Amino acid sequence: MEGLADDVLREILTRIPGYDHAVTEFARVSGSVLPRRAFTRLSPELNNGSRTSSGTPVRVQLLGSDPECMADNAAQLVRCNPSGVDLNFGCPAPTVNRHRGGAALLDEPELLYRIACAVRKAVPSHIPFTAKMRLGVTDTGKALDCGRALADGGVVELVVHARTKTDGYRPPAHWEWVGRIADVVAVPVVANGEVWSEADYARCRAVSGATHVMLGRGAVADPFLAQRIRSGAPADRDVEWATLAPLLVEFWARVQDKVQPRHAPGRLKQWLNLLRRNFPGAEALYQQVRPLGDVAVINALLASHGLPVAPHTT
Numbered sequence: 001m002e003g004l005a006d007d008v009l010r011e012i013l014t015r016i017p018g019y020d021h022a023v024t025e026f027a028r029v030s031g032s033v034l035p036r037r038a039f040t041r042l043s044p045e046l047n048n049g050s051r052t053s054s055g056t057p058v059r060v061q062l063l064g065s066d067p068e069c070m071a072d073n074a075a076q077l078v079r080c081n082p083s084g085v086d087l088n089f090g091c092p093a094p095t096v097n098r099h100r101g102g103a104a105l106l107d108e109p110e111l112l113y114r115i116a117c118a119v120r121k122a123v124p125s126h127i128p129f130t131a132k133m134r135l136g137v138t139d140t141g142k143a144l145d146c147g148r149a150l151a152d153g154g155v156v157e158l159v160v161h162a163r164t165k166t167d168g169y170r171p172p173a174h175w176e177w178v179g180r181i182a183d184v185v186a187v188p189v190v191a192n193g194e195v196w197s198e199a200d201y202a203r204c205r206a207v208s209g210a211t212h213v214m215l216g217r218g219a220v221a222d223p224f225l226a227q228r229i230r231s232g233a234p235a236d237r238d239v240e241w242a243t244l245a246p247l248l249v250e251f252w253a254r255v256q257d258k259v260q261p262r263h264a265p266g267r268l269k270q271w272l273n274l275l276r277r278n279f280p281g282a283e284a285l286y287q288q289v290r291p292l293g294d295v296a297v298i299n300a301l302l303a304s305h306g307l308p309v310a311p312h313t314t
Contacts, residue, residue, distance in 0.1 A: 004217075010056075014056035016243075017226075022057070026088045027073070029062055035076075043082070046080045058082075060077055060082045060084070062074060068118060070118060085129050087119065087132070092169075097165065106135075107142060113153045117153045132192070135167075147189075159189075162191065162192065173193035175193070178207075182210065190213065191212070196221060197218075244275075245281065245307055252268050252298075265289070268289060268298065285305065
């Protein structure tokens with residue numbers, strides 16, 4: 001989710017009810033203690049009780065391979081009073097893995113244990129301490145050992161993305177492995193991976209045996225998915241799009257505040273590209289925005305659709 005579920009999108013998505021909490025992109029820990037501003041830049045919610053404006057708690061994620069340095073950074077983060085501290089052993093990105101971060105560490109369960117133990121000592125018991133992992137690097141041979149290592153190391157909840165690092169995001173997700181890991185640990189295990197719809201959610205729970213499911217790209221592509229899962233109501237795409245369209249405009253305004261103009265169109269296209277899986281209005285807008293690279297031209301296009309972009313003020 002790096003480069004996708006940042007504070008801008010978290011703020012917009014959590015305006016729609018249904019989410020228990022959100023998790024930041026990772027703070028990369030490498031050889032030094034990050035200053036407070038690094039954490040508040042990653043998670044501006046820390047300045048608001050570690051919650052989005054709608055009240056959704058936001059946990060801050062750390063990524064690194066050195067137990068002592070991870071613990072020192074966790075101690076620094078704790079001073080910011082986060083809603084939770086999460087460890088990332090799930091990122092499959094080659095640029096991250098080459099520097100011994102994310103899912104690349106899943107061949108070393110003993111290192112996962114040492115990292116978890118060190119960070120556990122730095123995080124007081126009233127702050128949830130959690131971790132996310134995949135099933136392994138190239139295979140599932142050490143999946144159970146990794147789950148045990150993190151649970152024995154002190155995490156109070158474990159999210160399992162049900163694919164290996166080399167699987168990336170290619171379907172299918174192997175949800176049965178979530179249940180196998182849950183059978184050998186004494187902490188709650190949350191299923192994750194390839195949940196795009198209510199039907200996927202139901203199958204994921206049935207196959208994994210998990211009570212809880214974490215939504216990733218599925219929530220970005222269908223921001224109402226969590227709400228419908230909770231309510232049991234069928235999708236009404238026309239009503240949902242009418243609700244989403246002004247939020248999309250606010251997202252675009254916030255993106256322009258955050259990034260340089262040459263980068264802003266890419267963020268809008270990225271979200272529309274996922275939304276068009278479910279919303280015909282997003283498909284039509286995506287096709288028109290796709291060739292554009294000028295912020296002013298995109299603003300004019302949105303205004304022509306009855307979606308004027310007002311400047312965002314923090």
